[in-house]
Amino acid sequence: MFFEIHKDIPREGPGNNESTRRAFHMLTDLTVHPHVLDVGCGPGMQTKELANLTDGTITALDRHAPFLQKLDAWIAENGLTKKIKTVQGDMFDLPFEEQSMDLIWSEGAIYIIGFERGLRGWRKLLKPRGYLVLVVSELTWLKEERPSEIEAFWMENYPGIKSAVANEGIAEHAGYQLINHFTLPEAGWWEYYRPLEQRVEMLREQFPGQVNMLDALDETQREIELYKKYSAYYGYTFYILQRQDRE
Ligand SMILES: C[S@@+](CC[C@H](N)C(=O)[O-])C[C@H]1O[C@@H](n2cnc3c(N)ncnc32)[C@H](O)[C@@H]1O
Structure with missing residues (x-):
């Protein structure tokens, strides 16, 4: 049901190309031909933007084959088979050699x-000595005090949500230095939610009597309505982190 709702939308999470570019340009000392790993690439919106930004090579990994098939078709159409390859795999057990990536x-x-398990687990794939960077966007509280309705919603749906300060502490303990961070603008959420809202409307007409589907559609719509109401309280933060190694 989840994949039926999320099929054929350009993004599978909040984001926009402008923010991908902004984060990438913060990697001032990245090698000229980096090997980049895009974890949980989905339909590949940011993979495509990364391909515009770097002269290096990109491995785009996701667990869900239909996303990768679509991305493969785009890669072939654009003559980028030497530059980008897709891998069906599991982020809990990434199938790459240690110290093989310049950028995750x-x-x-x-x-x-x-957040913490990912940072700790993926670190070993990064090459050592400071030039190598991990960028993640992560759901983050933007204010110390929150209305109880939105606090309860995210505690139920993503209890790992934290403030940027707390996440910075986790990153430091996991062996990274925070190079920079910024919050995704609201426009980035609407690049994801607008097509999703249209799809919810379409599926309501397509599956009028199916209780399970209608419940799932109501849940998706509720998340969008809560964002309209409480967008000042939470957001996606890009963390630009650099692997640190003791001398
Ligand atoms: C919220 S989407 C984000 C996709 C994409 N980065 C974007 O912003 O559009 C999360 C992605 O993680 C993938 N995924 C879920 N579990 C995974 C796992 N264990 N290993 C690798 N990918 C996984 C999903 O198939 C989905 O494409």
């Missing part, structure tokens, strides 16, 4: 493994 990129997907 993950937009809106690290919540699946958890």
Whole structure:
């Protein structure tokens, strides 16, 4: 049901190309031909933007084959088979050699493994000595005090949600230095929610009597309505982190 709702939308999470570019340009000392790993790439919106930004190579990994098939078709159409390859795999057990990546990129997907576990587990794939960077966007509280309705919603749906300060502490303990961070603008949420809202409307007409589907559609719509009401209280934050190694 989840994949029926999320099929054929350009993004599977909040984001926009402008923010992908903004984060990438913060990697001032990245090598010229980096090897980039995009974890939880989904339909690949940020993968495509990364391909515009770098002269390096990109491995785009996701668990869900239909997303990868679509991305593969786009890669072939655009003559980028030497530059981007897709891998069906699991972010809990990434099938790559230690110290093989210059940059790990993950937009809106690290919540699946958890911020801290992802940071700790993926670190070994990064090459050592400071030039190598991990970028993640992560659901983050923007204010200390929150209305109880939205606090309860995210505690139920993503209890790992924290403030940026708390996440910075976790990153430091996991062996990274925070290079920069910024909050995704609201427009980035609407790049995801607008097509999703249209799809919810379409599916309501398509599945009028199916209680389970209608419940799932109501839940999706509720998340969108809560964002309209409480967008000042939470957002997606890009954390630009650099692997630190003791001398
Ligand atoms: C919220 S979507 C974000 C996708 C994309 N980065 C974007 O912003 O459009 C999370 C993605 O993680 C993928 N995923 C879920 N569990 C996974 C796992 N264990 N390993 C790898 N990918 C996974 C899903 O298939 C989905 O494409």
